[in-house]
Amino acid sequence: xxxxxxxxxxxxxxxxxxxxxxxxxxxxxxxxxxxxxxxxxxxxxxxxxxxxxxxxxxxxxxxxxxxxxxxxxxxxxxxxxxxxxxxxxxxxxxxxxxxxxxxxxxxxxxxxxxxxxxxxxxxxxxxxxxxxxxxxxxxxxxxxxxxxxxxxxxxxxxxxxxxxxxxxxxxxxxxxxxxxxxxxxxxxxxxxxxxxxxxxxxxxxxxxxxxxxxxxxxxxxxxxxxxxxxxxxxxxxxxxxxxxxxxxxxxxxxxxxxxxxxxxxxxxxxxxxxxxxxxxxxxxxxxxxxxxxxxxxxxxxxxxxxxxxxxxxxxxxxxxxxxxxxxxxxxxxxxxxxxxxxxxxxxxxxxxxxxxxxxxxxxxxxxxxxxxxxxxxxxxxxxxxxxxxxxxxxxxxxxxxxxxxxxxxxxxxxxxxxxxxxxxxxxxxxxxxxxxxxxxxxxxxxxxxxxxxxxxxxxxxxxxxxxxxxxxxxxxxxxxxxxxxxxxxxxxxxxxxxxxxxxxxxxxxxxxxxxxxxxxxxxxxxxxxxxxxxxxxxxxxxxxxxxxxxxxxxxxxxxxxxxxxxxxxxxxxxxxxxxxxxxxxxxxxxxxxxxxxxxxxxxxxxxxxxxxxxxxxxxxxxxxxxxxxxxxxxxxxxxxxxxx
Amino acid sequence: xxxxxxxxxxxxxxxxxxxxxxxxxxxxxxxxxxxxxxxxxxxxxxxxxxxxxxxxxxxxxxxxxxxxxxxxxxxxxxxxxxxxxxxxxxxxxxxxxxxxxxxxxxxxxxxxxxxxxxxxxxxxxxxxxxxxxxxxxxxxxxxxxxxxxxxxxxxxxxxxxxxxxxxxxxxxxxxxxxxxxxxxxxxxxxxxxxxxxxxxxxxxxxxxxxxxxxxxxxxxxxxxxxxxxxxxxxxxxxxxxxxxxx
Numbered sequence: 001x002x003x004x005x006x007x008x009x010x011x012x013x014x015x016x017x018x019x020x021x022x023x024x025x026x027x028x029x030x031x032x033x034x035x036x037x038x039x040x041x042x043x044x045x046x047x048x049x050x051x052x053x054x055x056x057x058x059x060x061x062x063x064x065x066x067x068x069x070x071x072x073x074x075x076x077x078x079x080x081x082x083x084x085x086x087x088x089x090x091x092x093x094x095x096x097x098x099x100x101x102x103x104x105x106x107x108x109x110x111x112x113x114x115x116x117x118x119x120x121x122x123x124x125x126x127x128x129x130x131x132x133x134x135x136x137x138x139x140x141x142x143x144x145x146x147x148x149x150x151x152x153x154x155x156x157x158x159x160x161x162x163x164x165x166x167x168x169x170x171x172x173x174x175x176x177x178x179x180x181x182x183x184x185x186x187x188x189x190x191x192x193x194x195x196x197x198x199x200x201x202x203x204x205x206x207x208x209x210x211x212x213x214x215x216x217x218x219x220x221x222x223x224x225x226x227x228x229x230x231x232x233x234x235x236x237x238x239x240x241x242x243x244x245x246x247x248x249x250x251x252x253x254x255x256x257x258x259x260x261x262x263x264x265x266x267x268x269x270x271x272x273x274x275x276x277x278x279x280x281x282x283x284x285x286x287x288x289x290x291x292x293x294x295x296x297x298x299x300x301x302x303x304x305x306x307x308x309x310x311x312x313x314x315x316x317x318x319x320x321x322x323x324x325x326x327x328x329x330x331x332x333x334x335x336x337x338x339x340x341x342x343x344x345x346x347x348x349x350x351x352x353x354x355x356x357x358x359x360x361x362x363x364x365x366x367x368x369x370x371x372x373x374x375x376x377x378x379x380x381x382x383x384x385x386x387x388x389x390x391x392x393x394x395x396x397x398x399x400x401x402x403x404x405x406x407x408x409x410x411x412x413x414x415x416x417x418x419x420x421x422x423x424x425x426x427x428x429x430x431x432x433x434x435x436x437x438x439x440x441x442x443x444x445x446x447x448x449x450x451x452x453x454x455x456x457x458x459x460x461x462x463x464x465x466x467x468x469x470x471x472x473x474x475x476x477x478x479x480x481x482x483x484x485x486x487x488x489x490x491x492x493x494x495x496x497x498x499x500x501x502x503x504x505x506x507x508x509x510x511x512x513x514x515x516x517x518x519x520x521x522x523x524x525x526x527x528x529x530x531x532x533x534x535x536x537x538x539x540x541x542x543x544x545x546x547x548x549x550x551x552x553x554x555x556x557x558x559x560x561x562x563x564x565x566x567x568x569x570x571x572x573x574x575x576x577x578x579x580x581x582x583x584x585x586x587x588x589x590x591x592x593x594x595x596x597x598x599x600x601x602x603x604x605x606x607x608x609x610x611x612x613x614x615x616x617x618x619x620x621x622x623x624x625x626x627x628x629x630x631x632x633x634x635x636x637x638x639x640x641x642x643x644x
Numbered sequence: 645x646x647x648x649x650x651x652x653x654x655x656x657x658x659x660x661x662x663x664x665x666x667x668x669x670x671x672x673x674x675x676x677x678x679x680x681x682x683x684x685x686x687x688x689x690x691x692x693x694x695x696x697x698x699x700x701x702x703x704x705x706x707x708x709x710x711x712x713x714x715x716x717x718x719x720x721x722x723x724x725x726x727x728x729x730x731x732x733x734x735x736x737x738x739x740x741x742x743x744x745x746x747x748x749x750x751x752x753x754x755x756x757x758x759x760x761x762x763x764x765x766x767x768x769x770x771x772x773x774x775x776x777x778x779x780x781x782x783x784x785x786x787x788x789x790x791x792x793x794x795x796x797x798x799x800x801x802x803x804x805x806x807x808x809x810x811x812x813x814x815x816x817x818x819x820x821x822x823x824x825x826x827x828x829x830x831x832x833x834x835x836x837x838x839x840x841x842x843x844x845x846x847x848x849x850x851x852x853x854x855x856x857x858x859x860x861x862x863x864x865x866x867x868x869x870x871x872x873x874x875x876x877x878x879x880x881x882x883x884x885x886x887x888x889x890x
Binding site for chain 2: 047050051054065066067068069070072074075084086122124125126127128129130131133134135136137138139140141142158159161164165168171172173175176178179185187210239240241273274276277278279281282390391392393456457460505507508549551552556557559560
């Protein structure tokens with residue numbers, strides 16, 4: 001099968017307009033007869049479900065949380081980019097497009113990214129109209145800030161709760177449609193199988209997480225907006241429930257998986273303190289505007305700090321290594337996420353980490369406090385200092401913060417074409433669940449933008465193009481053999497989990513998976529390490545099916561059974577990530593292969609790897625097949641990203 | 645640290661339920677309260693017992709999923725904190741901690757510490773929105789909003805919908821939750837055209853769901869992890885009175 005990205009022809013800036021003007025439409029009477037399933041109710045799924053219902057389709061929406069308002073989009077802090085140029089500082093759609101392409105290390109599609117930049121302005125209008133309380137200036141107009149090292153101020157924000165406010169806007173639009181009877185909402189339901197009939201996605205099997213019952217649902221199209229898979233690393237900034245299961249089931253039924261190895265590691269998170277730790281907490285990137293990152297120059301000093309004989313303030317100025325300022329004099333502490341993360345790892349690998357585990361560096365505000373006064377610093381970072389203080393029991397105004405990188409976002413996901421359709425006809429993927437717009441590295445404040453772009457402004461139109469040819473398809477009854485077969489497969493699998501009755505808990509397997517992934521497929525990867533991980537993951541998978549212990553019963557509220565399914569899928573995904581990382585013999589964005597570097601900097605190979613990798617599932621034990629989508633750059637020049 | 649726990653166990657919504665005692669040894673003071681439950685659940689699984697069901701997701705105080713009633717207080721002893729942001733260092737070695745689910749007839753127990761809060765969704769579905777379809781919006785800067793009002797709207801919008809206000813209230817009233825949304829949208833020009841019908845419909849949905857009336861004790865504000873002010877209830881009352889006069 002050859003990949004067709006379906007990028008419209010014509011000049012870059014006219015592709016989306018041209019597409020919209022020529023796309024096939026569905027008349028209102030027919031829309032009422034067409035059913036669409038949306039799985040996931042974060043920014044992408046919530047926005048899409050609401051918009052599709054407004055357009056007149058019959059929508060069924062699913063989320064595993066107890067309410068669609070709790071999807072993990074809610075945790076995004078910083079903001080959302082849009083090329084409004086309200087600050088008159090020279091921003092434009094093209095600049096946002098260019099920054100996103102470059103930030104992604106030239107591993108995304110020009111056509112998709114330009115469309116994203118175009119609709120970014122509509123998102124701000126839409127959200128404001130919904131009553132999203134964006135920050136405002138004294139004149140009553142919207143405020144912006146610069147974020148993630150951008151040269152223009154294009155980030156809109158609502159205090160440190162931008163994701164929450166945008167999600168509540170989408171949630172309220174969705175609830176409005178639920179109230180009007182246009183959307184049927186299934187809370188506490190998790191998709192456990194995709195149903196394909198005659199080559200087209202036609203529905204899902206979902207587990208009612210309260211009763212444990214499996215339920216069958218038909219749709220003329222199925223749209224997945226189920227987020228990222230960062231929890232394959234066990235510890236990440238993702239919510240505890242975030243999982244890969246929906247897109248992994250789709251992958252196993254024929255949807256190609258794009259660039260699984262592209263992972264974003266965020267440099268400023270609170271370090272791991274013990275084995276009991278369940279998740280990592282992000283401290284906003286904005287802290288690097290005033291905080292200086294350092295470790296001691298000598299390993300002895302670092303050891304003394306680790307073992308409690310010294311503290312940060314005992315280390316004299318000349319004995320400190322402000323390594324980001326030293327290595328990247330022009331960007332210093334503000335260099336991009338992937339670069340700052342790798343530098344922290346390098347310092348700790350050198351034996352100069354400053355927390356008990358060895359994995360932590362200082363983020364020091366002493367200079368800023370001397371320069372600006374304690375009140376200014378406190379006001380500037382409002383909620384963040386008390387939050388850090390509460391978690392760590394240390395006051396960052398008196399002692400430097402201790403930070404370390406943590407898994408934050410996954411750029412990879414289901415491969416989709418320009419219409420956000422996967423390689424399975426009628427199956428769509430939106431938001432973090434697809435692979436499309438961020439290439440090998442995502443810029444700050446771009447995840448919210450992409451989720452809402454896909455959900456409000458892209459998918460509702462592109463799915464119409466597909467549904468226009470489905471108007472003669474009657475709703476397929478769910479006693480169709482394909483539904484029954486999918487349901488049986490899901491039930492058998494869950495019964496298998498329950499029947500192993502081994503000794504090791506699901507949680508323990510998840511932890512072990514995370515350790516393998518972080519060690520060998522984390523911030524820096526090598527051929528030898530990845531090859532080793534491949535073997536370890538296979539062993540882990542076999543042991544899981546031999547020795548897992550899942551308590552409770554099938555037909556009940558049983559979070560451990562739900563989690564068993566998620567972890568089993570994560571292990572298989574891990575194997576694919578390792579294969580993808582092994583295949584990509586270059587370093588780009590979030591994917592750093594130690595063999596491919598120029599004095600510590602990522603070395604891309606545009607001759608051999610200027611493609612998106614789309615993997616086809618061939619069986620759990622079989623090698624997946626690699627398909628390549630060559631990336632064409634007609635409007636930008638490929639460059640080396642340098643921040644020195 | 646050693647922690648003694650008294651935890652509400654209830655198999656399903658029709659089970660009567662009751663308190664059960666557990667001991668967790670080797671608790672690290674830097675553990676979060678929920679991580680202590682993780683450790684206990686791992687122990688229960690090894691013993692062949694069923695782990696304690698509790699709601700949780702983001703574990704950073706924003707999703708609103710966690711919901712434990714700890715030593716008689718919603719989200720435990722600290723002010724302005726969700727259960728997931730509570731650490732074991734806030735408790736004493738050897739202490740006995742009592743953990744129950746939210747208690748309210750509008751929030752029936754599903755299992756153990758897990759309750760059904762879909763009544764909140766119904767209140768929002770009744771009117772907690774601005775009726776604007778995707779694509780209908782005008783340019784964002786065509787609507788100017790006084791900064792102070794925008795800030796106050798944001799104060800209200802910070803509600804995470806956890807239900808602590810209901811659990812803390814002797815009447816199990818959902819008025820703080822309802823008023824936060826009414827207030828946010830009443831303060832903004834975008835919400836103005838629908839403000840009368842909104843408040844009437846949301847109050848109707850609130851009462852239908854079985855929440856009690858507000859008698860101004862202020863317990864909700866005291867226990868709200870986002871410190872939402874009861875002044876929003878005052879605004880709701882004014883909105884309701886004005887709408888009812890029409």
